[in-house]
Amino acid sequence: MSETNLQDWVGRTSTAFETADGERAARLATLLGHDGDPAAPLFPLGHWLHFSEDDVPMSDLGADGHTALGGFMPPVPLPRRMGAGSKLEFHAPILPGQTIERTTTIESITEKTGSTGPLCFVVLRHEITADGKPATTDRHTIVYREATSVPEGSAAKPPRPDSLAPEGWDWTRSVRPNEVMLFRYSALTFNSHRIHYDHPYVTEVEGYPGLVTHGPLTATLLLDAFKSTHPEAAVTGYRFTAKSPLFANEQIHLVGRETEPGVHELQAVAPGGKTAIAATVVTKS
Template sequence: MSETNLQDWAGRSATATETADGERAARLATLLGHDGDPAAPLFPLGHWLHFSEDDVPMSELGADGHAALGGFMPPVPLPRRMWAGSDLTFHAPILPGQTIERTTTIESITEKTGSTGRLCFVVLRQELTADGRPATTDRHTIVYREATSVPDGSAAKPPRTDSPAPAGWDWSRSVRPNEVMLFRYSALTFNSHRIHYDHPYVTEVESYPGLVTHGPLTATLLLDAFMSTHPEAAVTGYRFTAKSPLFANEQIHLVGRETESGTHELQAIAPGGKTAIAATVTTKN
């Protein structure tokens, strides 16, 4: 990789505008198992339903289904990409019908070498306003990595075996995202990344054992579980880091506990007890 070339993209900014869509927000509520109200404020992560990065002509999509790199995003020459995490601050709710303006700045581009080979981390800082007032700051990280070898035939495997809910948490909830939920979330966010719906591709090309559950979907399920158990709390911040992937039809334990007043530790735990997502929520009661 040429560091000089990639660093030319650092500091670039782009601004886009959309109208907050109450119907889309209501469909997310339905996906989460709630009654959807098109007039209700957007879920704190509801801006992810807007400004899809894959909303480009078919001719501008890469082999993985994502928008090809080299336009606004740096042309990282590593073929695999994942959402590594976000650090969000919520300034004010977004209401249906409001004009949302998002300014995205490429904050940093960092190349590293890990146990799986070369990695590149791209940090995007997104500032969102609703009708001109600050609404959400979302600093999110994308990681790019090298391709892995695929066993002869396919890397497909059945879902991992369920494991008991872990002890030591204030609350827990279990979910099992399936192919239909993954499809619906991809449709809501206009996410065309093939790892979430194309089983031959994800197992024979990217060497995963099955369809990958979206990191943002798991992060949404985790925050929704917290909000359902703390209906009186006003969420002011949410930070999460993806530790390991989850796959369709696997049981996920969503757990949380208060670490100090107004701060809660959350985790999404994979079969076998491994942490898939580690998160922190801050609240104003």
């Protein structure tokens, strides 16, 4: 795929420090429709509000709004990037005001050929501590692919029509992220990827029909729906895989069911019934 040996990047590490921000966490709660409490422990995925990859000078950003490759991240010669999922373990809550340290290791780089052409999967292992004690382990997978051929003009299409919620689940919640929610989530996470806010770019350059709903936002909505229906459950693990993209103003059905004691299957279901995100939640027995 490339004359550069991408495997030279495997094992590289980077460490960053921040202070857990209760105000930022409260804004996430507001985004999710709750009363935000700046003194409350961070949402289990609250570390995503910190350590933004795009927190670099403007000159260090690529054309898509993300940090240009070739520094800490390997110079993958594929221009399109999407999050493929994460596997998280929660060791202890993060409290506002704690010093949080994230050590990131490039765990693996795997090049493959899929139905759409060459792909490259990069797995990052994030070890997060709070005041020196283990808090969260997050193995995050990023996939890079070739650019899509976009017909002259724009690939813009209206949102897909709503469909009925799937049956056979213990609980169901429906949400409809719009442009404002996508903007606010990008602002909270300092995510400058243009597919989430730049309609001409996402439809005319990347070939999507509309603004792409952040995978982490959908994963957050899904876990929040689980926690709302299981308020006493102590979540110790969360694993999710992105299957297909979702777009602004589309209805998403969030569903879940217990498959065995302490293990729950979750899905974010796109219009038409296709699974957009498949997830598993593990709770303390």
